[in-house]
Amino acid sequence: MRGPEVPEVVVVRLPLYVRALTTMLTEGLEVVSSQQLGSRLLMTPAQIRKDLSYFGRFGKQGRGYNVRFLLQELRRILALDIEWRACLVGVGRLGRAIINYPGFAPEAFNIVAAFDHDEEQVGTKVGDILVRSMSELPSTVESLGISIGIVAVPATQAQRVIEHLVANGVRGILNYAPVAPKVPEGTVIRNIDPVLSLQSMTFYLRESLQTTPA
Amino acid sequence: MRGPEVPEVVVVRLPLYVRALTTMLTEGLEVVSSQQLGSRLLMTPAQIRKDLSYFGRFGKQGRGYNVRFLLQELRRILALDIEWRACLVGVGRLGRAIINYPGFAPEAFNIVAAFDHDEEQVGTKVGDILVRSMSELPSTVESLGISIGIVAVPATQAQRVIEHLVANGVRGILNYAPVAPKVPEGTVIRNIDPVLSLQSMTFYLRESLQTTPA
DNA sequence: TAATGTGAAAACCTTCACAGCT
DNA sequence: AGCTGTGAAGGTTTTCACATTA
Numbered sequence: 001m002r003g004p005e006v007p008e009v010v011v012v013r014l015p016l017y018v019r020a021l022t023t024m025l026t027e028g029l030e031v032v033s034s035q036q037l038g039s040r041l042l043m044t045p046a047q048i049r050k051d052l053s054y055f056g057r058f059g060k061q062g063r064g065y066n067v068r069f070l071l072q073e074l075r076r077i078l079a080l081d082i083e084w085r086a087c088l089v090g091v092g093r094l095g096r097a098i099i100n101y102p103g104f105a106p107e108a109f110n111i112v113a114a115f116d117h118d119e120e121q122v123g124t125k126v127g128d129i130l131v132r133s134m135s136e137l138p139s140t141v142e143s144l145g146i147s148i149g150i151v152a153v154p155a156t157q158a159q160r161v162i163e164h165l166v167a168n169g170v171r172g173i174l175n176y177a178p179v180a181p182k183v184p185e186g187t188v189i190r191n192i193d194p195v196l197s198l199q200s201m202t203f204y205l206r207e208s209l210q211t212t213p214a
Numbered sequence: 215m216r217g218p219e220v221p222e223v224v225v226v227r228l229p230l231y232v233r234a235l236t237t238m239l240t241e242g243l244e245v246v247s248s249q250q251l252g253s254r255l256l257m258t259p260a261q262i263r264k265d266l267s268y269f270g271r272f273g274k275q276g277r278g279y280n281v282r283f284l285l286q287e288l289r290r291i292l293a294l295d296i297e298w299r300a301c302l303v304g305v306g307r308l309g310r311a312i313i314n315y316p317g318f319a320p321e322a323f324n325i326v327a328a329f330d331h332d333e334e335q336v337g338t339k340v341g342d343i344l345v346r347s348m349s350e351l352p353s354t355v356e357s358l359g360i361s362i363g364i365v366a367v368p369a370t371q372a373q374r375v376i377e378h379l380v381a382n383g384v385r386g387i388l389n390y391a392p393v394a395p396k397v398p399e400g401t402v403i404r405n406i407d408p409v410l411s412l413q414s415m416t417f418y419l420r421e422s423l424q425t426t427p428a
Numbered sequence: 429t430a431a432t433g434t435g436a437a438a439a440c441c442t443t444c445a446c447a448g449c450t
Numbered sequence: 451a452g453c454t455g456t457g458a459a460g461g462t463t464t465t466c467a468c469a470t471t472a
Contacts, residue, residue: 015413061449079420097311190411197404199229206293
């Protein structure tokens with residue numbers, strides 16, 4: 001009963017295309033070939049064409065892709081043409097930095113509520129977001145139409161908090177805690193974990209440290 | 215002249231094992247099977263065994279892996295048994311949050327210097343790190359033995375800054391700017407980009423929004 | 429008995445190469 | 451002439467399944 005099942009790797013690349021096309025549009029480019037897009041993103045033209053082919057036929061043979069049109073189509077496919085509401089859980093240093101991060105809003109990701117376990121924090125404001133008690137989470141998620149939860153609590157609490165979010169209807173989790181939480185089928189989780197990134201980087205750096213033999 | 219070439223996907227998974235094993239060690243677990251490790255990480259036991267087999271034979275048949283020994287071996291393989299020095303470029307809101315992030319130091323990633331283009335910032339301190347002028351970058355990288363650069367500058371400047379770091383001998387880049395910079399062969403880059411993560415998440419959330427038909 | 433380590437098979441993803449359209 | 455869209459080929463990664471060993 002499913003569609004032709006798009007590989008997840010492909011879905012993960014679409015935002016890269018969106019970003020590159022957005023830049024190209026501001027540069028005044030009207031038409032782009034898979035070749036040009038590929039050289040900007042360091043990818044093969046074939047991969048770009050194949051990726052797009054999972055969703056439809058967006059180009060013109062002999063010509064390329066209309067930048068504005070392709071961008072619009074990709075934004076529709078990724079559901080970036082609607083506003084997404086997120087809540088933040090955990091208003092410590094990291095949580096505050098996330099609320100103040102200016103990169104989300106321009107992409108139509110709006111943090112509309114914040115929660116913290118610590119009753120000292122409840123009632124204060126971070127930026128212009130009111131910090132609420134965890135007990136208000138269910139009703140707030142419901143009334144504000146929140147579908148994404150951003151988790152910035154200590155590692156030990158992340159699993160519990162995520163389960164709480166999911167139990168209250170939040171289907172997307174952006175997790176900043178350094179753990180790999182389990183989520184039920186139908187929930188989408190993305191982990192932001194700079195330490196893991198560094199820990200795989202050093203595997204390759206190690207080799208270059210040992211170069212320059214006598 | 216190369217070794218048996220370990221796939222990058224495998225290297226990227228090793229830190230997950232390190233983290234899980236570290237937790238297990240604190241829980242007092244002495245021996246672990248690929249089965250147990252897999253159920254904690256939601257991976258198949260076969261994948262874990264195959265991954266480890268690229269690097270050697272660490273287990274005992276019929277028994278499993280000694281937690282302490284496997285952890286030690288993995289940390290050695292990833293070069294996590296030495297101290298790594300990093301510098302931060304860009305001391306805006308994001309950069310300040312990164313310096314204050316308490317997750318790096320316990321893993322032996324130390325931010326030992328910070329740079330900013332803005333001469334107003336130069337000479338001030340963020341936490342206990344002195345903000346230096348960009349012109350001091352070459353000598354500082356050299357004298358402090360910095361091998362990792364953390365980039366938290368605006369998107370428009372990221373490529374330039376990264377080239378500057380690489381030109382001065384920095385081989386590892388942790389990039390927080392929302393761009394996919396090009397780096398020369400032999401340089402390792404990892405991008406931290408929460409917006410990209412959200413933009414691929416919404417593809418899957420879209421479907422669940424449209425459920426519940428009449 | 430219980431679990432590793434590993435060739436072989438299966439699944440998955442990328443690249444090729446070209447028919448077909450503009 | 452130029453570039454897309456796509457089956458088929460090629461390559462990579464995962465999983466299977468079992469010989470082996472504690």
